[in-house]
Amino acid sequence: MTTKLLKMRTLEDESEEDLSAGGGLDLLTSSSSKDQDGRSPGAAEEDGRPAWMKLLAETASQWLSLVPKSLQVLQRNLDNIKDPLFRFFDREISQGAVLLEDVRRDLRDVVAVCKLERKQTNYIRNLISSLSKGILPSSWNRYKVPKSVTVLQWIADFSERIKQLRDISKVANDSPTALPPQGHPRLAGGLFTAEA
Numbered sequence: 001m002t003t004k005l006l007k008m009r010t011l012e013d014e015s016e017e018d019l020s021a022g023g024g025l026d027l028l029t030s031s032s033s034k035d036q037d038g039r040s041p042g043a044a045e046e047d048g049r050p051a052w053m054k055l056l057a058e059t060a061s062q063w064l065s066l067v068p069k070s071l072q073v074l075q076r077n078l079d080n081i082k083d084p085l086f087r088f089f090d091r092e093i094s095q096g097a098v099l100l101e102d103v104r105r106d107l108r109d110v111v112a113v114c115k116l117e118r119k120q121t122n123y124i125r126n127l128i129s130s131l132s133k134g135i136l137p138s139s140w141n142r143y144k145v146p147k148s149v150t151v152l153q154w155i156a157d158f159s160e161r162i163k164q165l166r167d168i169s170k171v172a173n174d175s176p177t178a179l180p181p182q183g184h185p186r187l188a189g190g191l192f193t194a195e196a
Contacts, residue, residue, distance in 0.1 A: 049116065056132050057114035063155050064107045068162045071097040072169050089168055095192050096165045099142055103158070106139070143192040161190045 073093055080086045106127055112118035113128065120128070123139075130137040134150045145154060 047116070049114070052132055053114045056128065057111050060107045060110045060114065060131065063151075064104065064111070066155055066159050067100065067104060067107075068159065068166060069104070071100050071162055071166055072173065073097055074169060075173050086172070089172065092191050092193065093165050093169050095142070096162055099140070099158075099192075100162055103140055106137070161192070164190050 071093060074080075074086070074090045076090065106124075109118065109124050110128055110131060113120050113124055127137050127139070131151055134152070136145070136149060136151055136154050140154070140158075145157070149157075
């Protein structure tokens with residue numbers, strides 16, 4: 001626990017050093033350009049958050065915009081449930097929908113914590129630690145990816161996988177006999193269990 005506190009303190013110290021390196025500009029301004037409180041007129045209100053927290057909030061918001069909002073699951077009936085190909089795509093899409101919901105919820109929670117709108121839990125603290133280091137959180141790693149993959153690479157790859165599954169789901173729900181969807185380019189490696 002003390003190592004985590006030391007890491008957080010180190011991150012805060014680094015962010016303060018970065019700010020003080022750019023903050024030398026305040027010393028060069030004359031005291032007449034400051035208001036009664038001693039602040040520059042155009043200075044932003046300081047909210048007490050470290051720079052890494054602000055950066056993580058912005059980054060997580062961008063990741064949320066990259067990831068699709070939802071994934072519609074396949075509609076089952078007595079005829080299509082007998083088809084093994086339908087069951088395969090049903091499992092893929094269901095797994096994708098669950099992981100998508102978890103990732104979006106986690107990113108919303110990280111943004112809320114970084115904006116001081118929500119309190120941290122141990123789970124969110126571990127998530128923030130992983131994301132701020134660029135490491136893929138273990139709770140998101142539900143399909144095989146290289147160990148060296150960064151969060152940004154994983155988000156881009158995951159987004160493409162979900163978009164592909166969304167297209168398959170749309171075609172399959174419009175015409176249940178159209179599995180696999182004809183005329184739609186598919187990436188076999190873009191499935192969660194491509195070996196199946």
